[in-house]
Amino acid sequence: MKKPQGDSVRSAVKWISDERQDNPGTSLQKLIDQASSRFNLTPMETASLERMLKESK
Template identity: 45%
Template sequence: MTTVMPQGEAIRKAVKWVSECLQEEPDKPVAKLVNEAVTRFDLSPKEAEFLLKFYSQKGCD
C-alpha cells in the first residue's frame, strides 16, 4: 500500500516527528503528539486534521 505524503515542509516534518515519537513511546496518545506537533511546526487546523486521520488509518489511536 502506498502512502500519500502531504504537501508542505512543515507537515512532512510533523509526520516524521510524530512517527519517531511513536517508535520511542508506542503507548503515547496520538492526539497528544498531534497537539504538540501543531505548536512545534506551526500547523494549520487542516494539517492537524490530516495528522489525526493519517495516524488513525494506520491504527495508531
Template identity: 50%
Template sequence: MPKGDALRKAVRWIGERRLDEPDTPPYRLIDEASRRFDLSPKDGEFLQRNFADRSPPKH
C-alpha cells in the first residue's frame, strides 16, 4: 500500500476513473492524478510502475 494520504487518494481516484472511463489511456490518468493531488516525482514514478501497463479492472 502506498504511503502518504495524497498518494492513497491518487491511487483510489485512478482506480475509479479506470472503471468509469476504461478507454482513457493510463498515462493521462496518471498525469491528471499527479497534478490533482500535487504528488512528488517519486510518487508519480510509483503510479507509472503500478498503473501504466495494466488493463482496466473488470466489473
C-alpha cells in the first residue's frame, strides 16, 4: 500500500485498520464513508483513500 498523504488521510487509514480488526464483518465501503465524515476528508481524499484500500485488499 502506498503511504497516504496528509494527516487526515493517515488518521483515516489507521482508524479503518483498527475498525476492520475490531469489526471484521463491516463492509469496507461503509468504513470509508464513516472515515470520510469522521476525518472531514475532501472528495479527492476520500477517492484516494478508497483506491488505496481497495488496491491493498
